Amino acid sequence: MSAMPTPTAIRIIREEHQALSAMLSSLHLLLRQHRQDGTPVRFDVLRAMLFYIDEFPERLHHRKETDLLFPLIRARSDSAGEILEKLDRDHGVGERAIRDLEHTLLSWEMLGDSRRDGFEQAVERYLSFYLKHMQLEEEVVLPLAQQVLEPADWAVLDDAFSENRDPLTGHPPSAEYEQLFSRIVRTAPAPIGLGGAA
Template sequence: MRHRSLEIIRDEHSSLAAMLQSMRMLVDRGPGDDPKNFFDVLRAMLFYIDEFPERLHHPKETELLFPAVLKGAPDTAVAIARLDRDHEYTETAVRDIQHLLLGWELLGESRRQVFTEAFKKYVDLYLDHMRLEEQEVLPAAEKSLSDAEWKALDDAFEKNCDPLTGKYKPEAMYDRLFTRIVMQAPAPIGLGE
């Protein structure tokens, strides 16, 4: 049976993984000859992560998906506990990384390494987090959730409408954010170099 929420979760993971990989490419290249664009697009991408995955996606997993899976598949307890800890970490870490980026931008090269180390740790954890969720929790969900639980998940996740999945138009207030990301970020997320 096809569950809309699983499709949405996987689409959002895929767009977030692409965003993180684009950001990693930007950070590895550095500001080069266009520091204004470099810092602008990285700030926009970090803001996107804070606005969509952190504020919309993760709460639905923590409050709806994980408890339902844990009830039906108690053997996922260790993975779910780790995923919940990851959600707590990434929610704070994205704001800390935004601050470290601002430090690098305003205070110069002496702040680059601390940003880069925190950013790489964040990206590695995030990618591993999504892998664990897709390999352990989502298959357990497919086997153990009731029709009523799927309905609740489908209804909740259909409200996300993350434009970076390529399936939804951004809300008007996010137009500038998504235009900036798409036009300035490198592939696989954007059209920039």
């Protein structure tokens, strides 16, 4: 018996996880590069990267997981209730954390290098937090979803996640985002350049 094809929503979620992971890794690499080389810090690029994380993963990706994917799984199975509650809490923590990162970056830019360590440490915490979060989703939640969700559920999820159009997963940026993504992709170190975005 042939395996069922991977639902579109699952493919998009994984692509968006890969894009977020790449953006976070590039942010980390850029900070390390500035420190090692003693080059002037590109605050505009750091701001653009944090804005991307806030605008796409936080506002689109995570909200659709919390508002659509997780409730559908809960309706079909009671085996992952605690994990889904934790992931929902993570999404709330993540929204606050990205705002805190943006503020911490601004304080470094406005007040100088005495605030640099605080920002770099906050980036490390955020990176570790989201890598663990995405690993839990990919290793536990997505396989469970593929086991318990029905075709009608996948139709809803496929439509919803297909609207995201994240440029780092290969979609051309809309006119309003074109300059933002051009700045990030031109300046950020590897691994940015997913999905033909570079």
